[in-house]
Amino acid sequence: xxxxxxxxxxxxxxxxxxxxxxxxxxxxxxxxxxxxxxxxxxxxxxxxxxxxxxxxxxxxxxxxxxxxxxxxxxxxxxxxxxxxxxxxxxxxxxxxxxxxxxxxxxxxxxxxxxxxxxxxxxxxxxxxxxxxxxxxxxxxxxxxxxxxxxxxxxxxxxxxxxxxxxxxxxxxxxxxxxxxxxxxxxxxxxxxxxxxxxxxxxxxxxxxxxxxxxxxxxxxxxxxxxxxxxxxxxxxxxxxxxxxxxxxxxxxxxxxxxxxxxxxxxxxxxxxxxxxxxxxxxxxxxxxxxxxxxxxxxxxxxxxxxxxxxxxxxxxxxxxxxxxxxxxxxxxxxxxxxxxxxxxxxxxxxxxxxxxxxxxxxxxxxxxxx
Amino acid sequence: xxxxxxxxxxxxxxxxxxxxxxxxxxxxxxxxxxxxxxxxxxxxxxxxxxxxxxxxxxxxxxxxxxxxxxxxxxxxxxxxxxxxxxxxxxxxxxxxxxxxxxxxxxxxxxxxxxxxxxxxxxxxxxxxxxxxxxxxxxxxxxxxxxxxxxxxxxxxxxxxxxxxxxxxxxxxxxxxxxxxxx
Ligand code: SF4
Ligand code: SF4
Numbered sequence: 001x002x003x004x005x006x007x008x009x010x011x012x013x014x015x016x017x018x019x020x021x022x023x024x025x026x027x028x029x030x031x032x033x034x035x036x037x038x039x040x041x042x043x044x045x046x047x048x049x050x051x052x053x054x055x056x057x058x059x060x061x062x063x064x065x066x067x068x069x070x071x072x073x074x075x076x077x078x079x080x081x082x083x084x085x086x087x088x089x090x091x092x093x094x095x096x097x098x099x100x101x102x103x104x105x106x107x108x109x110x111x112x113x114x115x116x117x118x119x120x121x122x123x124x125x126x127x128x129x130x131x132x133x134x135x136x137x138x139x140x141x142x143x144x145x146x147x148x149x150x151x152x153x154x155x156x157x158x159x160x161x162x163x164x165x166x167x168x169x170x171x172x173x174x175x176x177x178x179x180x181x182x183x184x185x186x187x188x189x190x191x192x193x194x195x196x197x198x199x200x201x202x203x204x205x206x207x208x209x210x211x212x213x214x215x216x217x218x219x220x221x222x223x224x225x226x227x228x229x230x231x232x233x234x235x236x237x238x239x240x241x242x243x244x245x246x247x248x249x250x251x252x253x254x255x256x257x258x259x260x261x262x263x264x265x266x267x268x269x270x271x272x273x274x275x276x277x278x279x280x281x282x283x284x285x286x287x288x289x290x291x292x293x294x295x296x297x298x299x300x301x302x303x304x305x306x307x308x309x310x311x312x313x314x315x316x317x318x319x320x321x322x323x324x325x326x327x328x329x330x331x332x333x334x335x336x337x338x339x340x341x342x343x344x345x346x347x348x349x350x351x352x353x354x355x356x357x358x359x360x361x362x363x364x365x366x367x368x369x370x
Numbered sequence: 371x372x373x374x375x376x377x378x379x380x381x382x383x384x385x386x387x388x389x390x391x392x393x394x395x396x397x398x399x400x401x402x403x404x405x406x407x408x409x410x411x412x413x414x415x416x417x418x419x420x421x422x423x424x425x426x427x428x429x430x431x432x433x434x435x436x437x438x439x440x441x442x443x444x445x446x447x448x449x450x451x452x453x454x455x456x457x458x459x460x461x462x463x464x465x466x467x468x469x470x471x472x473x474x475x476x477x478x479x480x481x482x483x484x485x486x487x488x489x490x491x492x493x494x495x496x497x498x499x500x501x502x503x504x505x506x507x508x509x510x511x512x513x514x515x516x517x518x519x520x521x522x523x524x525x526x527x528x529x530x531x532x533x534x535x536x537x538x539x540x541x542x543x544x545x546x547x548x549x550x551x552x
Contacts, residue, residue: 041408043403326400
């Protein structure tokens with residue numbers, strides 16, 4: 001018993017981390033399913049509706065319902081990737097070729113460490129975030145690490161030693177650089193308002209959520225929200241910005257030479273980025289787990305309240321994921337030069353202007369209310 | 371030479387230049403289609419409606435009294451552009467059908483190679499006895515080339531019986547009974 005007590009502080013974080021990774025990976029595979037289903041509905045089709053697992057799929061009515069919704073499809077997809085023949089083209093640089101998918105997925109999974117997903121009220125009556133690591137610099141960590149994901153793509157493009165992946169890799173890096181700037185600049189006003197002098201939250205995402213109790217940031221910072229959203233689409237390499245993949249002109253882009261599970265890793269990484277992006281947008285602009293603008297926290301202090309806050313947060317994240325998918329099947333892909341000019345000539349000046357404008361407002365506010 | 375007419379395009383309004391209204395209306399459209407009914411046919415369970423004049427797999431048919439209609443005239447064999455039809459004419463068994471024996475012939479063997487057939491329908495058009503019809507079967511599969519050749523039994527099985535407008539044998543009998551056989 002004493003031994004357990006001694007180890008508990010070390011054991012518990014590991015258990016939490018494993019639990020969170022499992023949930024997150026589950027979400028990833030189901031967002032793949034959501035993508036396929038929403039896409040098929042938009043196109044007037046049915047989508048995956050045949051995969052049936054034994055027992056569970058044969059419960060009279062429920063089984064048919066679940067099968068029709070494609071609930072068992074992710075299992076089939078994953079197994080398919082696992083059991084495919086492992087093909088490594090002869091012309092690639094083996095080591096980097098193998099490393100690239102891992103490098104693409106790891107950053108996306110790392111960022112979730114600082115992602116708060118709910119709140120609880122501790123023994124002293126203080127509201128605390130539910131998060132693996134509650135650090136002050138949450139946002140900086142996310143910005144820093146999530147953009148490392150592009151190295152996986154660039155490396156894949158380079159190691160594949162073939163022209164289409166190479167072009168894909170180059171595009172991905174160019175796009176990442178252009179939109180990273182606008183994204184960071186769009187976020188600054190948010191934290192300038194959220195982290196007022198004297199507040200002890202700093203750059204933490206929890207602080208950003210707590211500051212939105214009365215008014216969601218997306219309502220009074222719509223420009224920041226818009227710039228951030230566009231940049232988010234670009235950063236996650238989703239249509240209309242999927243320059244790196246761009247099937248029509250680059251075959252498959254950076255993953256042209258990849259197959260089986262290595263391709264699966266890239267695939268999961270893309271959805272991991274989507275989920276992270278959605279969660280981030282919800283935290284920063286859609287009030288996190290706050291119920292509605294003006295009605296922040298109707299859930300009580302008990303465990304139920306905590307669970308409700310998590311549920312509400314997840315609902316919003318699901319909506320954002322749906323929005324990502326919905327957008328993808330609505331808009332055509334931009335041309336490469338359009339993407340660049342949108343990033344450098346429109347979003348960046350807008351973000352700078354927005355920053356200056358907010359700085360002036362804050363300065364005036366501080367001068368006249370002191 | 372016809373002159374190309376250049377259409378005047380209205381310049382975009384500032385709001386349109388941001389693309390945002392277009393994106394919103396696009397999102398509205400896709401959301402609308404999401405709510406609509408699916409057009410997918412769940413194929414093996416649900417079958418499409420085949421119109422009457424559909425040109426599917428060529429088949430041999432029998433008349434309502436169960437007689438073979440084909441008289442092995444071989445016209446279809448000769449007309450078939452890709453030479454998909456191969457037949458051997460034969461006689462009719464005098465024991466089984468004394469009435470028709472030595473009057474008509476019937477195919478001994480009748481093979482249609484479905485790997486050659488182009489579904490042109492010429493065989494149906496040329497047949498003087500209305501014995502061969504392209505009906506509603508449209509999906510064929512097999513593991514070998516031999517399996518894809520429909521033999522006589524298969525052709526009759528696929529064809530079944532179709533209503534006959536002429537019923538020449540019945541008319542002949544009626545004429546004989548009323549004493550006016552030719
Ligand atoms: S449909 Fe045309 S190709 Fe096919 S068997 Fe008849 S005549 Fe030949
Ligand atoms: S199917 Fe018709 S055309 Fe062909 S041999 Fe028989 S009677 Fe003649």
